[in-house]
Amino acid sequence: MNEAALKELLFRLADDEVVIGHRNAEWTGHGPILEEDIAFSSMAQDEIGHAQIYYSLLHELGEADPDQLAFNRASADFRCAQLVELPKGDWAFSVARQFLYDAVETVRLAALSHSSYQPLAQAARKFAGEEKYHFMHGKSWIANLGQATPESRAKLQAALDQAFPYAQGLFEMTDADAAIVAEGLQAPEVELKKESLALIMPIVTGAGLTLPDAAPIEGGRRGRHTEHLVALLNDMQLVFRTDPEATW
């Protein structure tokens, strides 16, 4: 097995999850209504839980333990797409980002459930139920905000226009992708992109919205990030780095 390619794939998965989980947790106490505050925070916990499992798979392959991987790496070592590191913005932006992210994750997890690396296939099957709910939640918000008022529609359209080029960065490929596909670790990114768009388009169109015709914004999978990731990691890693030897 090409272990380097497997690890690169696992770092993408884990880093996407831990960073978007942290970003979405910023809504805790600030959600638009109490019920949504609780729902969004709970989903953020789900994402961080998934990250922990992906990091555990890396640990089994000889990497540091999950806490070290999440809290003791520099931004350049992270392989998350830039989409997940952008500030939470207004509610429309967080809804648009989460919807796009969950659509892609739905497609990706279905593909990963057939991965040739069994521990990864098992993890993907385990996450399917939670992910089904996340996507249901996202679809509902898109449908509602898209058709509630002219203001909500305009805000959501602006959010989709901003988020979509970054969302396409979720499919960014590196030198590792040839091996990822050849080893049967995951279906090719181009296929996942095609399937994801087929899932996203009818929902966006059905809500009276459009997707911009814009080029993908990439870099994250190669460790090139926005300044927002540095700020996020400073915040997320502060407590751990204060005393890395502490036991919890």
Add this chain to the structure above:
Amino acid sequence: MPDTQWEVYEVFHQKARGEQHVHVGSVHAPNPEMALVLAKEQYARRMACVNLWVVKASDIHASEYADQDMFAHATDKSYREAYGYKVVKKVRDKETRELKELREPEDE
């Protein structure tokens, strides 16, 4: 000012298939679909759950608390309840006897 508050939906939770749905609380939501989405995280994130119902609170027809006295019993109606029957003692005695026999089979 427009009313920006969403409607209230009552939430009913089912622990296992075949069991009754139990009222567990309510959520605010703009429509039934969203009510189900929000109810899931409020009421099924800890307890086991196989199914949720949401019902618009305004669709529920309730009696008036002013009429609460109609539920009171003017005379003893314990005969309507299982514990009101003398047979209860007989059943208990029989159960105790059977239990004793189960525990001490050598006495037979």
